Amino acid sequence: MMPRYFNGREIELLAPSGNMDIFKQIVNANCDAIYIGGKSLNMRMIRKGFNFSDEEIVEATQMAHDRGKKLYVTVNSMLNDQEINQAIDYLHFLNNTKVDGIIIQDLGILQLCNEYKLDRFEIHASVMMNVHNIDFVKHLQQSGVSRVVVSREMDLQTAKHLQVETGIETEYFVHGDMCTVNGGNCYYSSLVLGNSSNRGRCFKPCRWAFETKKDGYTYPTEYPLAAKDMNMYEHIPELIESRVQSFKIEGRMRDTDFIVNLVNTYGDAIDRYIADPFSFDRNKKTDELFENRKRDFSTAYAFGNPGLDFINRRYEGTGKFYSTGKMFSTPTEEPSITNDLINDVVSQLSEPESSNPSPTKHRMSVKVKDYEQAKLCMESSVDRIYIPSEVFYPNEMISIDQLEHLRSLNSQTDIFLELPQMMDERQLEMTDQYLETHGHLFKGLLVSNLGAIQKYADRFQLVANYNLNIFNQRAISYYKDFGVEEFTVSIESKRRELGEFIHLSEEPLEIIAHGPLKAMYLDLNLYDNTHVLNPSEKSDNDHVENDQLVLKTEKGENPVYIDQFKKNHLYTAKEFNILPILGAFEKPISFRIEGHAYNADDLREIIDTYQKAIANPSQCDQLFEQLNSTKAGFTLGALSFK
Structure with missing residues (x-):
């Protein structure tokens, strides 16, 4: 031909x-x-x-x-x-x-x-x-x-x-077939079912039936993620x-x-x-x-x-969501933490023969949502804070005056700017202008795409975010060659994979330690449903404020946040909590708290708890028992699976 x-x-x-x-x-x-x-x-x-x-x-x-x-x-x-x-x-x-x-x-x-x-x-x-x-x-x-x-x-x-x-x-x-979620940025199947959409085993939770809830009302959306x-x-x-x-x-x-x-x-x-x-x-x-x-x-x-x-409506309700005419999964509750699970994860993380018998010096970072949280972190002397440039409504970007004040509070806490997960040309221009004027206020950048690495590696210390989906040492080597200095472990790593990844890694690693995990990142604006549909009944949200949109199945509610660029960020209902296994990490790790879902008092308690655990890992079990979930419970996400 x-x-x-x-x-x-x-x-x-x-x-x-x-x-x-x-x-x-x-x-x-x-x-x-x-x-x-x-x-x-x-x-x-x-x-x-x-x-x-x-x-x-x-x-x-x-x-x-x-x-x-x-x-x-x-x-x-x-x-x-x-x-x-x-x-x-x-x-x-x-x-x-x-x-x-x-x-x-x-x-x-x-x-x-x-x-x-x-x-x-x-x-x-x-x-x-x-x-x-x-x-x-x-x-x-x-x-x-x-x-x-x-x-x-x-x-x-x-x-x-x-x-x-x-x-x-x-x-x-x-x-x-199309996805509603940005490519490489859907973790729902992995976190809830142990089958990664980035590794050819997506169980299609986007095709589940969800009700939409907001402002104390339920909206009859049926299948709001089905493209x-x-x-x-x-x-x-x-x-x-x-x-x-x-x-x-x-x-x-x-x-x-x-x-x-x-x-x-x-x-x-x-x-x-x-x-x-x-x-x-x-x-x-x-x-x-x-x-x-x-x-x-x-x-x-x-x-x-x-x-x-x-959004598709042709086969909704019949089960024929796929070319095969059958569903891959049904709504499933996020896995809970059990003693057997803790023991199994700990066994996978433990080094066969520890080559470093000296005490391990872990670090703590916190991704904050506003100035109040950032100030709290500085006063608590955490090692690093991340200030997001994708800001969830109703929060606003931390101002330059506030940044200047934060820098005056202590010199021990490094301030990093988290860049947008996806960056179009307009956002790159905005970032260029912002960093040209105010880049001196930041120790480095938390990056989620190669475009940002290409532009800023020669000017800032770069930390690779988990959205880069780094699963192996060859990928680390690739990013290191282009200027990335620290790597966030993929939130899709199962327990065996995490243990092996850490044992083999020689570069500094960060792990999401606490907070709801982002399961989906979408251009689709789910909030539009509340503007075009009539509410079917009154119903308060279970674990977040009523002004927050959630997607609900009979197995739980997923909060959906919207940023200033109208991107939607769907999170797990449960809080990821690494406390019960923290003592098994023998190599130095930076543990990150995702703070966006917490008020100041809750975040202060979480920071204090993790600082105690890092200082004295033998207390981890006791600290885990004492910490109460403010959401739907605690989970180890993908670590729940072998």
């Missing part, structure tokens, strides 16, 4: 294939490239009978090349340290097989490719890497990435601007004008006939537009696509934030 071109720019239709039987049909369909997953290390590991053996990858590569098509392999799971050797062997195999490209999420994979000089395939940044600004792209280009699957929340004109400014190849999802399917079929001209090179169809878990028909329909439309743009009929076969849809359709963020129109 000859490549497609429009005005000299190559256009690629990229089709999915879940297994070899499907591939044998897809490879003859009207597409230019196909992406598949191997037997491990990819984001579709949850369904049996899918993915390719090594022998099948060799066969598929030859079949694709014989037909003039490209083959890409997804190596897009996050890897723990035990999987690194497996990844090295697998990457060498793919390199020798001469697949055309690999799709990655974990920067540890990128580190391995560069270390072993694996250059027979292209490296593409997965949508799960959440690429969303120019500096992010430039950083990846320097490391050998040739294509980025842009963030699902990116509109087409921003994608065009990114491509024009960097020259990177861009890939855009044009059809199929429609993407459908850009009628907008091929706009995709091409936006300089998107690869049109990506989602569906490695869909059946053969559905995918083949979908691919041929898109391929025909692209060919018709290339052949004669002036007479292009963008509505041809739209009725057929609509009749065969799995869910209702949306153009998602392609032309701006879709708001509540992004």
Whole structure:
């Protein structure tokens, strides 16, 4: 098959294939490239009978090349340290097989490719890497990435601007299953069910039934996180004008006939537009696509934030949320802390033979929500405070005068600025201006994306936040090479993984120690539901003030905070609490308290309790028993699972 071109720019239709039987049909369909997953290390590991053996990858590569098509392999799971050797062997195999490209999420994979000089395939940044600004792209280009699957929340004109400014190849999802949560920033499945959405085992809690509660009322939202399917079929001209090179169809878990028909329909439309743009009929076969849809359709963020129109209502109530026609999970309570769990986690954390018998010097940091909390932390002489730049309503950003006053209270507490979890070009400009004028007030920055690392590593001490999803030492090595000095452990680490990660790490580590955990980070504004729906009944919130929106199932309530950029932050109902296992940490650790959910008195008690535990770990059990939860109880989150 000859490549497609429009005005000299190559256009690629990229089709999915879940297994070899499907591939044998897809490879003859009207597409230019196909992406598949191997037997491990990819984001579709949850369904049996899918993915390719090594022998099948060799066969598929030859079949694709014989037909003039490209083959890409997804190596897009996050890897723990035990999987690194497996990844090295697998990457060498793919390199020798001469697949055309690999799709990655974990920067540890990128580190391995560069270390072993694996250059027979292209490296593409997965949508799960959440690429969303120019500096992010430039950083990846320097490391050998040739294509980025842009963030699902990116509109087409921003994608065009990114491509024009960097020259990177861009890939855009044009059809199929979508997430409401920003890529790589959903931890709900991992924290509640022990199955990570970043490691190919998402149990889809976004498809649960939730009621929305706010201001003492319940709103009948049914399924407020359930996204429609993407459908850009009628907008091929706009995709091409936006300089998107690869049109990506989602569906490695869909059946053969559905995918083949979908691919041929898109391929025909692209060919018709290339052949004669002036007479292009963008509505041809739209009725057929609509009749065969799995869910209702949306153009998602392609032309701006879709708001509540992004939410699917087609199959709600029938259980048919997925292409397989069945649900993956039902509402589940967040795991509680038990004595057996504590003992098991402690055994996983303990060093086989301690090489440092001297007393361990732990540190404490606190992420604060306002000036009152920051002042309390300074007076309590915590080691570090983080001041957020994404500020939850009704709080306001700590003023410059307040910052100056905080610095005068003591010189022992370092003040860091937490940058936004995602940073578009406007936010980067705001941050540049703010730091240019007031950067001297901060010891360093807490960063959550590569764009921020690219811009600020030479000016500030950088701490990698947990949102970077660092699971292994190769990823640490990658970030260290680019100036990151300290690393926050992923909140998805299970107990065995956490113990191994800490034992192997030589760099300074920080661990979230206390507070509700952020389970979802969304552009979707759930607060809009309260503006368009009529309340069904009166009902007070259980654990947060009534002016706070919560999503409720019969198993609990999840508070949702909104920041000044209208991003939504969904948190766990229970408080993560590391007190009962704190004494098992033999290496120096910085323990972080997430303070946003507490009033000053509650935060003072938590700080005091942890300071006592750090000073005398033998008191941890007693201190844990004495500390009462102000939320729905205590949890160890992902550490509850092996």
